[in-house]
Structures are given as structure tokens and as C-alpha cells.
Amino acid sequence: MTEILGKYADFERLREQAVALRREGLSLRQIRDRLKVYNNDILQRLVNGEPAPEWTRRPNAKDDLRAKAQDLRLQGLTYDQIQAELGCSKSSISLWVRDLPKPEPRYTDEERHALMNAGLARRRAAEEQKRQETKRAARDEIGAISDRELFLLGVSLYWAEGTKDKEYRRSEVLQFINSDPNVIRVYLRWLEMLGVTRDRMRFRVSIHESADVRDAERFWADLTGVGVTDFQGATLKKHLPKTTRKNIADAYRGCLIIYVSKSADLYRRMEGAWYGIVLGADRAT
Secondary structure (H helix, E strand, O other): HHHHHOOOOHHHHHHHHHHHHHHOOOOOOHHHHHHHHOHHHHHHHHHHOOOOOOHHOOOOHHHHHHHHHHHHOOOOOHHHHHHHOOOOOOOHHHHHHHOOOOOOOOOOOHHHHHHHHHHHHHHHHHHHHHHHHHHHHHHHHOOOOOOOHHHHHHHHHHHEEEEEEEEEEEHHHHHOOOOOOHHHHHHHHHHHHHHOOOHHHHHHHHOOOOOHHHHHEEEEEEEEOHHHOOOOOOOOEEOOOOOOOOOOOOOOEEEEEEEEEEOOOHHHHHHHHHHHHHHHEEEEE
């Protein structure tokens, strides 16, 4: 530093000149060029204590936002509300208004919970509406289906829910079980298309022993158009005390089992068609 100052032996005279120029409103660069002082450290020391002129200061783009945030805070707005109003970060808002008094709560705890629950209810209602619109649109796209489509659909349903023949247990017979009334309707329509008459069908309810068996049988009898007295004895499932079951509401009807007599040939057609579907899917492009 001594060597550097040696180049500017008359430092005090230079400082007087620099201060005078600073007070005239010159920037550091202008002072540097006037006095031929190209060392930044010496230049800073020459004008030490003298504020920079206003015109050299860059405007702070957030000054206006800060003032608005402080005004909104004084009006009682929360950080979230100020953020929504101004679009700036909560960390900046916190810094700008930290010295201002915290506003009194606008709502009691009960009112706040009520507002929150109302908002959740509106959101869930909107989600449910969107869900139902999607389902209706998909339903309407299907329209009427051909006999071939119904045949393939029935084969797929049976392979998913019906009894299958095994090498270790030969059972070439159609026996289907499901708890969904709409699935049962489609399956019965499939059997009807295949020429299976109702006199070849046997119906039986499979249900937990703790449920209302008679009510379930009446429900499935109405659905299938068969008299309750034509149902075979229900299969009752044991309800273990420690088992937690979800299907205990009034709408619980158990499952309906539909057995078709003399159906070995139909079973073979169904199984063959299923493997045809598998091969067809493999070749699909």
C-alpha cells in the first residue's frame, strides 16, 4: 500500500479535488478519469465519507412492493393474503413487515374450521362432478354392442370370476360367482345369447352368516327374475371375531352363484374362446 500511495504523493490535495468533484455530482468513474487515479482502493479512500449522488443509485424494484406489503399488513392482511395480492414470496413479506404489529385474527377457531370445511366440501363436490362427467362420457361412447362383442365380454368375465377346469380337478361346467349386480346382469345376458334357458340354471347365495340371508336371497331373486323358493340353500361363510370386514352395510347382499347344468360343451367353447382372445391380443397392432 505504501508503494501505491507513493504514486500519489500529495494524497490530501487529491482528496480535496475528489471530494469537490463528488459534491458536484460526479460518479467514481468520472472522478477516476478526471484525476487519472486508476487504483480502485485509492479512489475509494479519496471519496471516503462522501455519499454517492442520487443519479448514480440504481432504483430498487422492490421498494414499491415493500411499501404496498407494509400498507396491506397494516390493514390486517395475513402473509398468504399479501402474497396472493402482490405475487411475491412469503420470505420477502416476512422481512418487510417483521417490525409491524401482528394483526388481530379475523376469525375465531370455529369460524376458521367452518371456512376450511366449506372449502373442502366445494372442492370435493367439484371433483365428484368431474368424476361423474368422465364416467358418463365413457358410458355414452360404448353405445349398443354386437353379439360378438357380448360373446367376448362374457368369456372374459367368466375367465375372471368363474370356476375353471384343472388337471388335478376336472370340472367342465359353467359355475359363476360375483357380488356386483351389473356383472350378474351381463353374465345372464351372455348365457341367454348362448341359448341357455332358465330351467338349466341353479342359483345360490354365498354370504357371511352374520348377514340377513333371506333379504339377500330376495334381492338376487328380484334381479334374476327367479322365485326365492327356487334358490338352493345358501352357503354361509364363517365370520371370525377378529376379522375386520368392510362389507357389513345394509347394501351387503353377499355373492350370487349361478350354476348351469349340462354345460360341459359350453365350458369347452368358453375356454377355447378365451385362449383365442389371448392369441388375438398378442397379434394386435
